[in-house]
Amino acid sequence: MKLNKAELINHLQDDIFGIISEEADRLNLECYVIGGYVRDIFLKRDSKDIDVVTVGSGIDLASAVAARLGKKAFLSVFKNFGTAQVKHKDVEVEFVGARRESYNRDSRKPIVEDGTLNDDQNRRDFTINALAICLNKDRFGELVDPFDGLADMKKGIIKTPLDPDITFSDDPLRMMRAIRFATQLGFTIEEETFKAIERNRERINIISGERVIDEINKMMNSKRPSTGFILLEKSKLLEIIFPELQALKGIESKEGRGHKDNFFHTMAVLDNVAEASDNLWLRWSAVMHDIGKPATKRYDKKIGWTFHNHNFIGEKMVPGIFRRLKLPLDTKMKYVQKLVGLHMRPIVLAEEEVTDSAIRRLLFDAGDDIEELMILCEADITSKNKEKVKRYISNFKVVRQKLHEIEEKDRIRNMQPVVTGEEIMKMFNLPPSREVGEIKAALKDAVLDGVISNNTEEAINFLKNYASERGLVIHGQEITK
Numbered sequence: 001m002k003l004n005k006a007e008l009i010n011h012l013q014d015d016i017f018g019i020i021s022e023e024a025d026r027l028n029l030e031c032y033v034i035g036g037y038v039r040d041i042f043l044k045r046d047s048k049d050i051d052v053v054t055v056g057s058g059i060d061l062a063s064a065v066a067a068r069l070g071k072k073a074f075l076s077v078f079k080n081f082g083t084a085q086v087k088h089k090d091v092e093v094e095f096v097g098a099r100r101e102s103y104n105r106d107s108r109k110p111i112v113e114d115g116t117l118n119d120d121q122n123r124r125d126f127t128i129n130a131l132a133i134c135l136n137k138d139r140f141g142e143l144v145d146p147f148d149g150l151a152d153m154k155k156g157i158i159k160t161p162l163d164p165d166i167t168f169s170d171d172p173l174r175m176m177r178a179i180r181f182a183t184q185l186g187f188t189i190e191e192e193t194f195k196a197i198e199r200n201r202e203r204i205n206i207i208s209g210e211r212v213i214d215e216i217n218k219m220m221n222s223k224r225p226s227t228g229f230i231l232l233e234k235s236k237l238l239e240i241i242f243p244e245l246q247a248l249k250g251i252e253s254k255e256g257r258g259h260k261d262n263f264f265h266t267m268a269v270l271d272n273v274a275e276a277s278d279n280l281w282l283r284w285s286a287v288m289h290d291i292g293k294p295a296t297k298r299y300d301k302k303i304g305w306t307f308h309n310h311n312f313i314g315e316k317m318v319p320g321i322f323r324r325l326k327l328p329l330d331t332k333m334k335y336v337q338k339l340v341g342l343h344m345r346p347i348v349l350a351e352e353e354v355t356d357s358a359i360r361r362l363l364f365d366a367g368d369d370i371e372e373l374m375i376l377c378e379a380d381i382t383s384k385n386k387e388k389v390k391r392y393i394s395n396f397k398v399v400r401q402k403l404h405e406i407e408e409k410d411r412i413r414n415m416q417p418v419v420t421g422e423e424i425m426k427m428f429n430l431p432p433s434r435e436v437g438e439i440k441a442a443l444k445d446a447v448l449d450g451v452i453s454n455n456t457e458e459a460i461n462f463l464k465n466y467a468s469e470r471g472l473v474i475h476g477q478e479i480t481k
């Protein structure tokens with residue numbers, strides 16, 4: 001992990017570093033690349049954004065760099081924050097003057113004063129994020145690492161540079177960041193730092209929901225997202241930001257019978273899904289799939305614990321949770337709702353005899369999301385009973401095989417009815433009414449039950465029979481398709 005100066009210089013080959021160096025020297029400003037960019041050099045991670053700190057005016061340095069780069073560079077100045085950004089090709093550089101900061105208790109808005117590099121490093125979140133590399137010509141490539149962040153990177157430790165109570169109280173978002181970095185990097189949060197998260201947890205309430213969910217989504221996109229939620233639970237942040245998930249934790253026992261801990265079960269499902277797919281919304285479906293369980297939990301003397309309809313209750317809970325967590329309320333939410341609502345269907349199929357009709361109905365309801373629904377349902381098998389797991393997996397194979405065969409044969413996935421509601425109204429001379437809906441549903445059921453195929457001829461024959469059985473008159477309207 002240790003890199004010598006020459007090796008570090010190798011990571012500063014982009015022309016932009018040479019230009020920043022020359023302009024800083026010309027303006028007589030001490031200047032460093034700092035934070036995530038430096039950390040990611042050592043961790044061999046790709047990093048897009050470059051943060052530059054200068055002892056003096058960051059805006060002056062940014063303006064000089066933008067002027068040097070010419071028309072292809074875009075400069076944005078944020079006077080209120082004393083920062084400026086230069087975009088050039090696919091590189092984004094953020095410039096800021098070195099600061100000392102102190103905060104007041106009720107906001108994240110700091111009282112800012114000019115400071116030295118060391119002041120600036122003191123006010124950063126974690127030792128691994130406080131490393132700086134000098135860009136001035138005579139010290140180009142020199143590493144400044146006052147808190148031995150390198151050693152922490154090597155040991156895989158997240159630790160604040162100062163007293164963690166100060167660092168977290170100054171900016172409570174950092175509690176989320178600590179857990180997010182631990183999840184992304186597979187690091188451990190140092191004990192005192194972790195205790196301070198627990199102590200300062202209530203301060204998370206001054207942070208906007210958008211920032212919090214940003215961190216959660218970064219966690220969710222990691223290789224093992226459960227790490228993050230388990231740390232959130234341990235630090236008691238979870239009960240503040242996501243009480244519905246917290247409510248899944250714990251085991252209740254009656255007459256010597258307990259149920260499984262649905263929080264840890266959900267975590268296992270989430271990791272299983274994460275292994276199979278990068279889709280963030282499928283991962284959210286895993287987090288939410290049993291969210292309706294606490295509300296539906298009952299104890300029955302004969303059969304033990306039940307969670308009847310938890311999938312439908314869960315589906316209904318999704319919009320409220322999405323709204324509060326500032327997750328999108330669009331098709332992504334609908335997708336999560338659909339998967340939560342349907343997640344018991346393949347399991348039931350795998351337990352019972354798999355009929356063609358049930359498979360057609362599942363295909364019809366899941367549509368193009370059928371593959372992802374199957375991933376979720378297979379991920380949901382977390383039993384420790386090996387025999388049970390084996391049986392489920394082999395039954396799922398049958399379900400998948402059947403899904404495949406029936407889709408090939410009947411193309412149910414995106415089935416459009418061959419006879420529309422309008423055509424039914426004309427045929428039966430009916431105004432828009434409940435009756436039209438019933439006729440349409442009967443036709444759909446006939447197709448899904450395999451009574452008829454989804455083609456015009458069979459549909460018309462079906463409707464003629466349907467009419468004569470009920471004494472309805474068909475008005476000779478031909479179907480156009």
Ligand code: CTP
Binds near residue numbers: 126130173174
């Ligand atoms: N920083 C901080 N406190 C925060 C946010 C950021 O001290 N609440 C500092 C850290 O030194 C961090 C740097 O600002 O390294 C840049 O922040 P940011 O771009 O948000 O994060 P990165 O560390 O670059 O990581 P990532 O890109 O993964 O978010």
